[in-house]
Amino acid sequence: MMSHEDRFVLPTYGRFPFVLKGGKGHFVFDEDGGRYLDLYGGHAVALLGHCPKPVVDAVRGQADTLLFYSNLVYSQVRSRAAEALVRFCRRPGAQVFFCNSGTEANEAAMRVARLVTGRPKVVSTYGSFHGRTAGSLAATGIAKYKHAMTGAASDTVHVRFGDLKAAKAALTKEAAAFILEPVQSMSGVIMPPKGYLKGLEKLCRKAGAVLIFDEVQTGLGRLGAPTAAQAFHAAPGIQTFAKALAxxxxxxxxxxxxxxxxxxxxxxxxxxxxxxxxxxxxxxATVKTLLKGRLWTQARRLEALFRERLKSPFLKEIRGKGLLLGLVLDRPARELRDHLLERRILTGLSEDPNVLRLLPPLTLGEAEVDELAAAVKSFK
Ligand SMILES: Cc1ncc(COP(=O)(O)O)c(C=O)c1O
Structure with a gap:
């Protein structure tokens, strides 16, 4: 099966060495019935766990009713989804535009900022990841991802994450937007310095630029509040979501x-x-399930458990917030990732070779935190 896929699908991804067949809650299963604890959350998507029943039921019901019609018609389910998301964000009067992915959401956000301000430039931060289409890639601040950006006219400037002085200097009369991940994930889970996000909000307001929070990873409860904006008491002009959203x-x-x-x-x-x-x-179904159970509170509880239970002489620090955690090691994170993989625990790497990322579902319990803690302890 693996070699079959390698024959027919472009080799653009590194992959775990097994064929995945199913998933339930925070576990996934390979073809031989092997069970894996998924602390990578299917790339930060399975925040409610795999195949959450309310979502599976809603999708089944909708598939029987109408698979698709475009935005040319009104749709009750679309309007209910938008209302649920606005309520979840606690932004009365806000409105939603739906698209299909994180990169597209960021493109749309930057387009809105340019349209409403009539200005060309976007300010972004070094170390950010915003997606792989031209505009989002221009805003991305990790050089490795930009090599494929051939000839895209980039009206994007980058400044240091956390540096309000640099932000102020970059927010000229040409600046339509400042886009950032409130917590930089791909870079190795970098937290914003205290006061940074509120400071940016003020600077953007003064400069007439739109503050865009890329909440593709940080949104929907992962940080211990419904959104990163709420977690950091900030009010961006636009928030972008994808991954766990559906x-x-x-x-x-x-x-x-x-x-x-x-x-x-x-x-x-x-x-x-x-x-x-x-x-x-x-x-x-996703947003209503999160709201009904106030499931973001689980992220706080689980973060505290991880911080209490994860101990190892190789673990220098745990960075991050809620269920976006970076284990900072004194050695290559890949070694611990492989050790955990042998014990059937899935975790993620990052752009920092010493940082292992945990992006698990909100459904985890104490037993799974202990399972990870024991596996980390056995790492020599
Ligand atoms: C913060 C952030 N923004 C945007 C994206 C791009 O999302 P997508 O892969 O759905 O285009 C990602 C994907 O990892 C992300 O982590």
Whole structure:
């Protein structure tokens, strides 16, 4: 099976050495029935765990009713999904644009900022990851990902993450937006310095630029609050979401503050599949499940458990917040990742060779934290 896929699918990904067949909660299963504890959360997507029942039921029901129609028609399920997301973000008067992925959500956010300000430039931060399409890639601040950016006219400047002075200097009259991950994940889980995000909010307001929070990883409860904006008491003009938004059905979205909404007209944004009924049903079920159980509180509880139980002479620090955690090691993270993989525990690497990332589902219990702690302890 592995060699079959290698024959027919482009070799653009490094992969775990097994064929995945199924998943339930925080476990996934290979073809031979082997069980893996998924602390990588299917690349930060399975925040509610794999195949969460309310989402599976909603998708099944919607598939029987209508798989797809475009945005040319009104749709009850789309409007319920949007309302649920606005409530979740606690942004009365905000509105939603649906698309299909994180990179598309960031493209849409930057497009809105350029449209409403009439300005060309976007300010971003070094170390950020925003996606692989041209605009998002221009905003990305990790050089490795930019090699494929051939000839894309980049009106993007980068500044140091955490540096308000540099942000102020970059927010000129040309700047439409400042885009950032509130916590930089791919870089190795870098937390914003205290006061940085509020400071950016003030600077952007003064400069007439739109503050964009890329919440593709940090949103939807992972940080211990419904959104990163709420976790850091900040009010960005636009928040972008994807990954966990529809529990695995491809979907992205941007949530736009009311003052920006007023300046948009038909044609400003568009997507054939964005907000289609199947994805919308999955969004509605995902967001309502998170809201009903206030599941973001689990992220706080689990973070405390990880910090209490994970001990090793090789573990220098645990960075991050909620269920976006970076284990900083005194040796290559790949060694611990492989050790855990042998024990059937899935974790993620990052751009920092010494940082192992945990992006687990909110469904974890104490037993799974202990399973990881024991496996880490056996790492020599
Ligand atoms: C913070 C962040 N933004 C954007 C993206 C791009 O999302 P997608 O792969 O859905 O385009 C990612 C993907 O890892 C991400 O982590």
């Amino acid at each position: 529990s695995g059905v491809p979907c992205g979205a941007i949530v736009i503050a009311p003052e920006l909404v007023r300046k948009l007209e038909p044609g400003a944004l568009g997507s054939t599949f964005g907000g289609g009924p199947l994805a919308a049903a999955a969004v509605e």
